[in-house]
Structure formats: structure tokens, C-alpha cells
Amino acid sequence: MFDNRLFLGDSSKSSPGSFSGDRSISLKNQNPSSSSPNFYHSARVFRSLSSYKFNIKKNGTHMVRFHFSPFTAQGFALASANFRISVNGFWVLNDSHVRDTVVKEYIMKIDKGMLEIIFVPVGDPGFGFVNAIEVFSAPRDLIVDYGAKLVNKNGVQEYNNISSNVLETIYRINVGGPKLTPFNDTLWRTWLPDENYLVLKYAAKRAETTHVPNYQKGGATREIAPDNVYMTAQQMNRDNLTVGSRFNITWTFPLPVGSGSVSHLVRLHFCDFVSPVIGSLYFNVYINGHSAYRDLDLSSLTFHVPASPLYIDFVVDSDDLGVMQISVGPSELSTPMRINAILNGAEIMKMVNVQPNSGDKKKTRWVLVGSIVGGTTVLCLTMLVVLLALRCRKKKPKPRPAESVGWTPLRVYGGSSHSRMSEATAHTSPGPNGYLGLKIPFADVLVATNNFDKSLIVGSGGFGMVFKGVLKDNTKVAVKRGMPGSRQGLPEFQTEITVLSKIRHRHLVSLVGYCEEQSEMILVYEYMEKGPLKSHLYGSRFPPLSWKQRLEVCIGSARGLHYLHTGSAQGIIHRDIKSTNILLDENYVAKVADFGLSDLVHVSMKPIQQLTDKSDVYSFGVVLFEVLCARPAVDPLLTREQVNLAEWALQWQKKGMLDKIVDPNLVGQIKPNSLKKYGETAEKCLAEYGVDRPTMGDVLWNLEHALQLQEGVPQRERREDNNTDSLQPSTTGIVPGVPSGGIRTDAGDGNSGSEINTSQVFSQLMTNEGR
Structure with a gap:
């Protein structure tokens, strides 16, 4: 027992983990210090x-700590050990000699139910050691x-996905206060004074x-830092100075030797x-000489509650300065x-610049050579394809039976009439500044x-933070607030609003207004209401979607993207298709989001569209x-072969064994012919060259x-056409048993309904189950 922590022997039956090491031995320190904890007395x-x-x-999120305190016993001088450590396949310690008592702490995200730590001896004398290991879960909001700010010479921008990195603690400082030991911290951390x-x-x-x-909801908590950190501070020493004197307080923290140009979370x-x-304090923050936060007003960030703690994260490059x-x-x-x-x-x-736990310099060299050769080959093949296309573009391609290649092509200008006519309407131009009717007062946004309120944050993106909100008319909305340093200029911002205000489709997230x-x-x-598709697939509390639900989500998303590509005079390329940008409403209807602001590309030339929309198709295949x-x-x-989902899944698809890697929650749900068609569709989307991918x-x-x-449902009728030999639905009686009367379908904006006859409008599917 140490403070309130219990350390168990790695060879005891009560050990929480399993150990394997054929040539490992346990050492005892014959002359331990009486002031050191017991776990430093052995290794x-x-x-x-x-x-x-x-x-x-x-x-x-978990914290992993390694305790090292070298001593000499049984002929082993632990201070001379040289070794590497990997955690879940990533190197966190490389070729290390630990000559003093130190604690190496790492914060990382674990999402596969297992943590594996590997010790690898290096060179001479060819052994490694450790005195103690701690592994424990951290608070979800640690x-x-x-919300982090990327600070460099180019200014301040938003930085996301910090948890995808392994974080190694370098300094933890209690500014203006004394040293805090693990006994004073809920996460057993040590805080050093700043003098x-x-x-x-x-x-x-x-x-x-x-x-x-x-402590306020949405601010810092005792797990972020203990009370004592927020009860002490350093402030400007204005004693004996004239009123209005201005200067900075500066701290310099040396970085480990050899750290090079790496990023740090500050x-x-x-x-x-x-x-x-309250509300009278304004000040600036600088990191490595760069302005990190100007006119910081703590009261506005803490809802004007005095002595309310908060923290701000910055991502900074060391720039080889050797200090922070x-x-x-x-x-x-x-x-x-x-x-x-x-x-x-x-x-x-x-x-930490994490690297897969494999490979050597020779392998890296061959990968580089292969990349160069492969790139040259791809360039030559691309040029050949372009030349052939130019020669043959006037030639009418010979039709080939669709089923002979396992693919069902869509007739030219594809898409169902239902999705093109009743689900989507490109509003006519509102005229000069016609979008001003969408303007929302800032006061209404604040209300x-x-x-x-930070507790209302539901996500973030390249443009800024996203808050859940409720307008005066009780309409639930998602409010995307641009962050300083990541915003576009006002003219571009207004242009985007003009474009977004024209787009209405059942499967595209609609713009309600702007400020x-x-x-x-x-x-x-x-x-x-149901959030991103990703949350319904893995790593969330939501129940798993059925196979039918997943197909309907994919179909809805495809309809939205198809409309972006072809539903207006100027096609729109999304460029960021992923499961976090496909959102579900309260009825699990899929809608594509983030197609407007940061990555909007208008296509006015047909050849460009044919090239660029295929990047969306590839991403959709993933x-x-x-x-x-x-x-x-x-x-x-x-493992290396499974890291990239597209590559891994394609291997199983090409072997005809896709059923071996489906979500366990779907086992027994999917009919083989449905899975076959689905797998072929995904495979086509992931074709190496854009010209080989479908629309x-x-x-x-x-x-x-x-x-x-x-x-x-019975096989769709084969419809003969003079221009194509595709499988097409009939306009009447597509599926036996469908009523001949009117069917309910969405109007142009997707928000109201109208009665129309099946002879006027049809979809590939005319059954409620298939919609």
C-alpha cells in the first residue's frame, strides 16, 4: 500500500494482469532507502x-505509469539497462537508459478491451527493467x-482529435503553490512548484x-486538477510600480534532450x-512568443461566477527550441x-509520435523505393487512360450484360425519380442578398x-464548435460557431450562405439561419436527434442497428450525395464523407452534413466533376x-493488416468471405445475396482509379x-432501352401487390407531404419496407 494505492505482485494470483517472459527474473534491493515506497525495493x-x-x-481514456528506480543486485546494474517499451502496439519509450528514479506517465485511449505492454531489450547489456506499473481508467472528460487551440506562427486555429494521440506528461506545475503529492490528487498525480x-x-x-x-458545470473539475491548484496563483507584482505599468510574467520549461520538433499539449x-x-480582469496569453489567447476574460467563460476554475488547451510545436x-x-x-x-x-x-511496433530501416527503405516506383507506374497508367479516353470518347461503348460482371449500372443521369423529383428541390435564386431572410439576431443565438453553455456542446469541426440549442419557436437546432483563426472571410461566408440557402433535400441537413x-x-x-452514424456503430451506448436499418441509412446517405453531385446546375463535391458527417434524425432517417462550409466545391466544368465526385464515392465505399x-x-x-479497414475488408471481399468480418451483432441477419450485392457495391466504390468507380x-x-x-422482393424487371442495357424498374407494377392508388411522399423541401400517383413518380423501391 502506498498513500491510498494498492500495488500487487506481478506473479501473485491476485494480479490483475498476466505476465509472460521466459528469461525474466525478480530482483530485491539489499539496501533500500527507508523513505522510498516499497515498490522501489524490487524490480x-x-x-x-x-x-x-x-x-x-x-x-x-486511461493512464499508464511506469516507475523506475535503478539499483544494483545479483550482478545487474539497472542504471545501465537499455530497452524499449510499447503499449498496445505503439512505442512510448525508445532505447532508454534510466539512471535516476523517475515516473513515466502516459495518457491514452483504449478501445479494444485489452492493454498489452511489451518490454524489448536493446543492444548491450541487453536487458530492461521496471519497478512498478500503474494502469487505471481516467475520467471521460480528462x-x-x-476546444483546443493550435498555436503557431500562422496564428491560432482549432485543433481536434487530441485523444487519438498518446500523451506523455513532461511537466505538471502548481503555479504559486507548494508541491502536491499523489495523496492530494484524485488521480495520484504529482504537481511541482513553479519557482x-x-x-x-x-x-x-x-x-x-x-x-x-x-466548480461549475462545463468548467474544470477536481479530476482535471485538485482544489489546491486553483486556490493558489501567480499574479503580476505591481508593488512599487507606477499605475499602468505593463509587463509579462514568463516561465521557461526545458524540454527533454532530443525531443526535436514535436507537438505538445499545453x-x-x-x-x-x-x-x-468580477469581470474586471483581461489579459493575454503567449506561448513560445506566439499570441495564444488575446483579451482573455475569465468571467465570461465562467458565467460571471467568481473563483470558478477552468482550463484551456493549446497545441504547440517545440520548433527545436528545446524549451516551452x-x-x-x-x-x-x-x-x-x-x-x-x-x-x-x-x-x-x-x-508522442507513435509508430507501429514493427519494421526496421531496411523495410522502411524498401517501402520508400516501392512508393517511388508505384507512384511512377500510377502516373504512367493515368496518362495512358487519359490518352485512350481522348481517342475513344466519340465512340459509342458496346453494352455488356450487367449481371455478367456482378454490377447493376444505372441509366444515364441516374437516381430514382422519387429522389430527384419529390425529395429534392433546388430553390430558385433568392436574388441579391435574398438570403438575408435567414438572418438570426445574435441575442437569439445566445438565448x-x-x-x-459548454454542457450543450455536441461536437466540433473544421469551422468551430457545435452547440445544441432551442429557438424561440421551440425549434431544436445545431449552432455551429466559428472559432477565431479558423473562420473564413466575410465575403466567402456570405457566399456559402447563399449556396446553402438554395439546397433542400430530405437527406441533407438543412440550414435554418445564420448570424x-x-x-x-x-x-x-x-x-x-440521434446524432452521427458513427455513434450507432461502435463505441457508444446506442443499441446496434439492424441490417435493414443500416441499409436504409446507406440508401438515404447515397440519395443525399447523389443530389449534391447532380441535382443542381452546379454540382457540389462533399470531399469529407465519413460516418461522423452522416447524421440520423429521431426516426433514424439519414442526412448528410458538413457539405457546405469548409469543403464546398462548385463544379462548372463537366470533366472536373467526373474526376472529383469519384473521391466522394471512394469515401462512401469506406x-x-x-x-x-x-x-x-x-x-x-x-494488427498491421487490419489497421486500414478498406484494405482489410477488400481482401475478404475478393476471397468471397465477407461474411467472416461482419459486425457480430449482424450475424444471422443478412441474406447471402443481399450481402453479396452490398459487398460488390463497396468494392466498386473503392476501385483504385476514379474512372473505374461508379457514380x-x-x-x-x-x-x-x-x-x-x-x-x-422479386427481381426488378429488365427494361429495354435504346441507349443502355441496364436493369431498370417499370413505371407500373414494379413490385406485385403495390396498391394502385396514391402513395404518400415528401414534397420538395422534404418537410411536407402530397398525394401523387405511382404513374407520375416512382422509385427503385415502391414498398414501404424498402423506403
Whole structure:
């Protein structure tokens, strides 16, 4: 037992993990220090590759700590050990000599129910060691994927997906306070005082309070940092200075030798208990000489609650400086009598450049050579294809039987009449500035989002944070607020609104309005109750979708994309198709999102469209396999051959064994012929060259066919056409048993209905089950 932690022997029956190492031995320190914890009195020595495996009860963020305290025993001088450590296939420690008592701490996301730690001896003397290992789950909000600011010479931009990195703790500082031991921290962390890192000690003045911080929902918690961190601070030392004197407080933190140019997560902690008047403190934050946050107003971020703690994450490149420099100083908004700046705590975490646990220099060299040769070959083949296309473009291609190649092509201008006529309407141009009718006052946005309450954040993207909100008319909306440094210019912003205001389709997320007051750039969309498709496939509390539901989601998404590509005079290429950009409403109707702001591309030339829309098709093919297998498109924690889902799934598809890798929740649900058609569709989407990929209309057609096969609907009629030899539906009696009367279908905007006869409008599917 150490403080309130219990350490178990790795060879005891009560050990939480399993250990394997044929040539490992246990050492005892014959002269231990009485002041050191007991687990430093022994060590495990590895003379060959050895591993620990721990079962993880709950996936998510975890902390992994290695304790090292070298001693000499039985002929082993542990300070001379040289070894590497990998965790779940990624190297976290390379060719290391540990000559002092140190703790190496890593924060990482674990999502496969198992943690494997491997020790690999290197060179001479060829052994490694460790005194103790800690593995425990961390709070879900310890590392979040949104809200961080990327700081560099180009300014400040939003940085997402921090949790995809392994974070190595370099510094954890209690600014203005004493050393905090693990006994004082719920996550058993050590916080060091900041005196040794202050550049000018007389520029700073300690501040402390005896009052417990006022923790607020959406702000920092005791798991983010203990009370004592937020109850002490350094502020500007204005004693003996004239009123209005301005200067910065600066800390310099040396980085480990050989760290090179790498990225670091810099987390700064704030709690304003020094201001005599709430809302009177404004100051700037600088990192490595770059402006990281100007005019920081802590009161506005804490809803004007005094002494309320919060933290801000920054991602910064070390730029080979060898140090991380953090400064706080007064803002130009500060009045002469209220000039001040504070800092309560700082953490610096190296974003480990993780590498797969395999390979050597020779293999890397051959990969490079292969890439060059392969790239040259691809270039030559591309040129050949273009030349052949130019020679043959006037020649009418010979039709070939569709079923002979296992693919059902769609007739020219594809897509169902239903999806083109009743589900989509490209609104006529609203005229100059006609979109102003969509303008929403900033005051209404503040009310809708409760002043951008952090607890209402539902996601983030390249444009900014996304908040759930409710407008005055009780309409639920998703409010996307642009972040400083990532916003487009006002003319481009208005252009995007003009384009988005024209687009209405049942399977595209609709723009409700926008706001551009007070230097804000805000877009308001319809709210999708069930969230992103990804959340229904893996890593979430939602129940698994049935095969039929998944097919319908894919069909809906394909309809939306098909309309983007072909439904207006200027085609629109999405360029970011993924399961997080396919959203589901309360009825599990799929709608494509994020097709407007950051990656909108208008196509005015047909040849360009033919090239670029095929990139959307490829991405959609990846989504199809993601839906089938219920796993991410890229998972670096898996074995090398499984990391890339598209490549891995294609191997099974080409072997005719796709059923071996389907989501276990779907086993027994999918009819073989439906799976066959679905697999062929995905395979075609993932063709290496764009010219070999189908259009989204073709994809839509074949997915509807897959659903027909799943539902046992008879084969569609073969319709002869002078221009094509495709399988087409008949306009009458497509499926036996369909009523001859009117059917209910959505009107142009997808929000209302009208009665129309089947002779006027038809879809590939005319059954409720297939819709």
C-alpha cells in the first residue's frame, strides 16, 4: 500500500494482469532507502522480449505509469539497462537508459478491451527493467477532442482529435503553490512548484485563497486538477510600480534532450480569486512568443461566477527550441487601475509520435523505393487512360450484360425519380442578398444556447464548435460557431450562405439561419436527434442497428450525395464523407452534413466533376464497410493488416468471405445475396482509379437492390432501352401487390407531404419496407 494505492505482485494470483517472459527474473534491493515506497525495493528484469496483458473493463481514456528506480543486485546494474517499451502496439519509450528514479506517465485511449505492454531489450547489456506499473481508467472528460487551440506562427486555429494521440506528461506545475503529492490528487498525480521555472521572479507575486473553488458545470473539475491548484496563483507584482505599468510574467520549461520538433499539449489552469470586481480582469496569453489567447476574460467563460476554475488547451510545436515558454500579461482592454494577469497551473504533455511496433530501416527503405516506383507506374497508367479516353470518347461503348460482371449500372443521369423529383428541390435564386431572410439576431443565438453553455456542446469541426440549442419557436437546432483563426472571410461566408440557402433535400441537413453580428460567424442547422452514424456503430451506448436499418441509412446517405453531385446546375463535391458527417434524425432517417462550409466545391466544368465526385464515392465505399463491420476506418491499435479497414475488408471481399468480418451483432441477419450485392457495391466504390468507380446514382441503385434482396422482393424487371442495357424498374407494377392508388411522399423541401400517383413518380423501391 502506498498513500491510498494498492500495488500487487506481478506473479501473485491476485494480479490483475498476466505476465509472460521466459528469461525474466525478480530482483530485491539489499539496501533500500527507508523513505522510498516499497515498490522501489524490487524490480522485474527482462532479458528477452516480455509482456504484460491487462483486461480493460471499460474502454476509454486511461493512464499508464511506469516507475523506475535503478539499483544494483545479483550482478545487474539497472542504471545501465537499455530497452524499449510499447503499449498496445505503439512505442512510448525508445532505447532508454534510466539512471535516476523517475515516473513515466502516459495518457491514452483504449478501445479494444485489452492493454498489452511489451518490454524489448536493446543492444548491450541487453536487458530492461521496471519497478512498478500503474494502469487505471481516467475520467471521460480528462482529454476531450474539441476546444483546443493550435498555436503557431500562422496564428491560432482549432485543433481536434487530441485523444487519438498518446500523451506523455513532461511537466505538471502548481503555479504559486507548494508541491502536491499523489495523496492530494484524485488521480495520484504529482504537481511541482513553479519557482524554478520563473524567468524573472520579481515580476510575479503569489496569491492564495482559503475558499474552495466554485466548480461549475462545463468548467474544470477536481479530476482535471485538485482544489489546491486553483486556490493558489501567480499574479503580476505591481508593488512599487507606477499605475499602468505593463509587463509579462514568463516561465521557461526545458524540454527533454532530443525531443526535436514535436507537438505538445499545453494545458493552462485559471481561477480568478484575485480580482476585486468580477469581470474586471483581461489579459493575454503567449506561448513560445506566439499570441495564444488575446483579451482573455475569465468571467465570461465562467458565467460571471467568481473563483470558478477552468482550463484551456493549446497545441504547440517545440520548433527545436528545446524549451516551452509560457507568458501572461495585461490586455489593452485593461484599465490602468485593473492591470493584472494570473496563472494557477500548467501541464505540458508531449504528443508522442507513435509508430507501429514493427519494421526496421531496411523495410522502411524498401517501402520508400516501392512508393517511388508505384507512384511512377500510377502516373504512367493515368496518362495512358487519359490518352485512350481522348481517342475513344466519340465512340459509342458496346453494352455488356450487367449481371455478367456482378454490377447493376444505372441509366444515364441516374437516381430514382422519387429522389430527384419529390425529395429534392433546388430553390430558385433568392436574388441579391435574398438570403438575408435567414438572418438570426445574435441575442437569439445566445438565448438558444444559454450563452454558449459548454454542457450543450455536441461536437466540433473544421469551422468551430457545435452547440445544441432551442429557438424561440421551440425549434431544436445545431449552432455551429466559428472559432477565431479558423473562420473564413466575410465575403466567402456570405457566399456559402447563399449556396446553402438554395439546397433542400430530405437527406441533407438543412440550414435554418445564420448570424454575423459582433464579429461572430454562426451557422444554424436543423438538429439531428440521434446524432452521427458513427455513434450507432461502435463505441457508444446506442443499441446496434439492424441490417435493414443500416441499409436504409446507406440508401438515404447515397440519395443525399447523389443530389449534391447532380441535382443542381452546379454540382457540389462533399470531399469529407465519413460516418461522423452522416447524421440520423429521431426516426433514424439519414442526412448528410458538413457539405457546405469548409469543403464546398462548385463544379462548372463537366470533366472536373467526373474526376472529383469519384473521391466522394471512394469515401462512401469506406463508410459502407464501416457500417458492415462496425469498426473505424483506421484503427492504429489493431494488427498491421487490419489497421486500414478498406484494405482489410477488400481482401475478404475478393476471397468471397465477407461474411467472416461482419459486425457480430449482424450475424444471422443478412441474406447471402443481399450481402453479396452490398459487398460488390463497396468494392466498386473503392476501385483504385476514379474512372473505374461508379457514380453515386449507380451506388444508390445497387444499395436499393441489396435491400430488395434482403426483403425478398422479386427481381426488378429488365427494361429495354435504346441507349443502355441496364436493369431498370417499370413505371407500373414494379413490385406485385403495390396498391394502385396514391402513395404518400415528401414534397420538395422534404418537410411536407402530397398525394401523387405511382404513374407520375416512382422509385427503385415502391414498398414501404424498402423506403
